[in-house]
């Protein structure tokens with residue numbers, strides 16, 4: 433009797449717990465629909481990169497994008513020397529916008545860890561920064577770890593103290609530096625970015641955007657939770673996020689709204705190409721400036737590509 437009783441209680445409890453965390457699949461973007469559901473940005477890079485963001489047809493004609501083996505490939509021009517107006521690349525944005533949810537990206541390869549590159553997987557909303565920005569994967573040059581940031585209008589200050597050990601705060605005021613700096617954390621898992629990420633055939637990033645905070649997890653290939661693989665992700669089983677942004681100093685519901693999902697690969701520009709950044713790292717010995725290096729060394733960018741298995745949105 434006693435064990436039956438506790439079993440019933442346990443089952444009831446489990447039911448309550450899972451119903452509070454019951455995310456439903458809303459959208460899947462993969463090789464079957466990705467280029468129908470994402471649009472190509474062809475404007476000037478807002479981050480002043482040495483990049484020429486091309487249209488879908490131009491990207492297709494130059495073999496910068498394709499689907500292959502059920503994966504989505506988005507690369508850059510790695511053959512043209514001294515490309516005028518910047519190296520050709522792509523920046524794509526989901527046609528659909530979202531407010532809150534669980535965003536799960538299964539990525540096999542990413543462009544990072546190469547001098548001159550500045551890849552990003554991120555989300556942002558209209559009238560930047562008033563609808564916020566969430567930078568899930570980002571880094572520059574020879575970085576071997578991911579940097580995660582939020583950007584908002586003034587009035588959003590977060591705590592990141594519940595992030596995984598090995599992360600350290602890059603500031604708590606998400607409007608800092610007129611939102612160019614923002615709030616964020618640096619991370620230490622070298623399997624989560626660039627060369628280390630690619631060596632393991634990538635992994636899965638999950639971003640939970642909730643009314644009380646924003647939480648980002650990463651698992652390298654082979655360690656992805658079963659709930660993700662079988663389509664019933666349950667954040668309560670995932671342990672400490674890589675990055676956790678929460679606290680009463682930010683009204684997350686009003687600071688983050690209507691985000692499109694973006695993948696891009698830019699070169700140099702206002703972070704990677706900043707002279708103080710370029711000349712302080714290991715890339716400095718390759719060329720006197722980031723633009724010089726990117727301009728003269730096309731073959732260095734052969735591996736600067738995204739290879740995406742899927743992006744799934746649950747709400």
Ligand SMILES: *[C@@H]1O[C@H](CO)[C@@H](O)[C@H](O)[C@H]1NC(C)=O
Nearest residue numbers: 467488489492493497498499
């Ligand atoms: C590229 O062009 C081919 C031939 O027209 C087409 O089948 C394919 O869908 C295009 N790919 C993209 C990503 O636009």
